[in-house]
Amino acid sequence: MWEIKFSGFGGQGIVRCALITGKAISLYDGKFATMTQSFGPEARGGACQSQLIISETRIAYPYCTVPGVLVALSQEAYDKYEPGLGDGGILIYEEDLVKPSGDPQRVRRYALPATRFAEELGNRLFANLVTLGCFSAITGAVTAEAMKKALPGLVPDRFLKKNIQAFDKGYEHGLALRDAVPAEPATAGAAQ
């Protein structure tokens, strides 16, 4: 079981990240996924988060208890949610927007220049797909094939190719990071 929290500020596509991953898991990877999100004014500005539970069996409790993975795309989100990340958990953060603080040994940190990569691809809006690529590579919680299959309907058709490119870019970066700091999902991702 994985307990994952995507966070950032409203407008970064945080909810979309969890939606794409949840769809990939439940429709194409043959596992169960339950996604919840912050809603309303909170989702439109300030720190925004969405949660995803992935399991081999039917999910009862729909929320993260102790997240094993935190994706933080803004400083505010990092500050708010990092303390809740389980010991030994995986932290993927936007390296140009987040300055990690505290004990560097508590969790495994993976720095990702998501926005910069996205801008290189033509639009910072692709940052969430860069992030998802990196997330997929590091955690192995979801297959890259499933993620790409999940994109139609969740990203605009005319940007489908670009989004796949963005995903691949992030995935590549993620593989390199993973090899440098190997993740052990058995302990890292599994809060229980």
Add this chain to the structure above:
Amino acid sequence: MSSCAPNDAQFRIQNPMAEFLRMERMPHIWCPGCGIGSVVTSMAEAIKNGGHDMDKIAVVSGIGCTGRVAGYVKFDSFHTTHGRAIPFATGLKLANPELKVIVFSGDGDLFSIGGNHFIHAARRNMDLLVICVNNFTYGMTGGQMTPTTPTTANASTTPYGNYEYPFSLPFLADAAGATYVARWTSLNARNITDSISEALNRKGFSFIEVITPCTTLYQRRNRLGDGIDAMQYYHDDADIQHGADTRTVDIGFQGKLKTGKFVDRQKPTYLDAVNTHYANVIGDDYQLYGKTPPEKQAEEEAKRAAAAAAEQADGLEAEYIDEPAECGGDDA
């Protein structure tokens, strides 16, 4: 039973209104001199004269004296909750667009508790005919002030005279987007009939206000005499001014009454707009409500039965008439 029973039965059968009224529910509850009945008669006349299919007419009322109209007329009729005749009628019309839906209710019902629904139905140009019997008071509850009670008039909740400003209903309807607006007094029976006829033959949100006396409450409380006195007032002080600017038709206590057809303009109804818009979006496939599975099944069965009958007929023809059958069922 009593000796008048045969007369009573005859009355119920032979009454000229028997075609339009649920005669088994007569006598009605309205007071002598009340104007509601005249407006119902005008509506019946208009429907009769127009040759409308009475099965396709639905009457919806709210609550109150005028709210009882739905219960007396022999159409599909709906007596709803207070103020909600218009949204009910909206649902009815949209669910079955072939209906002609008439909302028949009073001033308190339509413009106080139901005021919001009125302006929105007018704004949407919902294809409804709204007839408001405006007697300036709540009759059923005993003569309280309504949103149309003229300033200074006495009502049971304004025992020292009304200090509020009333709505001018034609102005409100016009401003909200109604495409047909007329006002008459209940003295103008023919004009009311003509207006209802006209409204029934057009599409869109039509509004007809009929000023009527409430003899028991409004007239008496304001020492205005009985129904005849009200007719005299309408006769003397009502003035037909077709096309009058609706900003000028407000009513003061026992003041001049401007009547006539004030607004008559064309614009697509709500359903026209829905159909045009969705046809553009979806294309030729778009069909509101389409056919239900049982309808489709019945249609297919009918088609099969027709084909089988045609086949049999062909066989018979082939046997008895030496002529090839031209129309098989296959190309249908």
Add this chain to the structure above:
Amino acid sequence: MPARNTVAADPKGVDSGAHFMDGDHALAEGALAAGCRFFAGYPITPSTETAERFAERCPAVGGLFIQMEDEIASATALIGGAWGGQKVMTVTSGPGFSLMMETIGLAATTETPLVIADVQRGGPSTGLPTLTAQQDMMQARWGSHGDYRIIALVPDSPQECFDLAIEAFNLSEIYRVPVFIMTDETVGHMHEKVVIPEAEEIRVVERNWYQGPKGEYRPYRFTGRDVAPMVKAGDGHRFHITGLTHDERGYPALTAEQNDKVVRHLIEKIDSNAESIIRVEEDGIEGADVVVLSYGITSRIAIRAVQEARQAGLKVGVLRLITVWPFCEKKIRELAGKVKAIVVPEINYGQMVLEVERCAAGQCKVVSVNHCGGAVHDPEVILAAIQEAAK
């Protein structure tokens, strides 16, 4: 109640396949699959997504969505729509549900089939617009004035939102009664896999249309067991419907005797068929010392507590209400004689627990784990209640 024939769903309304979908969207899909083609609604968090989905899907299925001026108008338009011949639905949340109450009484007394989903949020008043609650459970049952019965179902997942939407329509047609889907913000906004079957696998109860001659139609029969068939306006039956106490013709009949006849019928038609309406889900009830009774999202939270309690060796059963109204009285009476305690967690200050207490009638302990709106329970709190109850 005679069994009613079902037909396969109209494929036009069925978006078959697997979806990753939230509960609100699944409600709209369920309604479309059930044959609902008229939806009148008013935006309110956290229910609006259902209206949005219906509005988006309806042109292609030949349906109609209208955004009314308020919830009163929405609910009222449904009654008009039903008598105009359509299957009808609206969705709302607490404040809108409150506004609909008078109209719900009209639907109950005119025996009009319609479906209303209440995606519950924290109250009272505007309360917590974006946060979950189960505080409208008693309102669903008692909200309109006068005596009457309704049916209310509670889904615990987006899949069940889809499934129960269909069931709600079917029940509303069978019993000519308003049916409520009492979901909540969490389930409404939670995304999970929703499998929509092929149209021929979905069984839909069609309206029981009157087949008799014109002029003889009676909209009501006050048997307390079954309901009269329906007609639609425009078919030449010239029928009348009123919110007043009425006779079988639908004409006002304003006497105490008639009121008794009508009200008894409204109550009995549901109560006498309660056993065939009620659905619950049970797990480990046999031999349990403590049973946790819950519904909707809370039942999923409670599972974690139950699992922990079982690991600690306690004999804990689970009873999940899928139908909350009518309430499963018989079940609770039987259960109360066999267990030490029934633990009732719900996201309100104790609503359905009152029914449990009434039916348990002192035969066992009934423990309310109440928790007001805004969030689901902490499973530890439910666990503590189970442990305490098991002593």
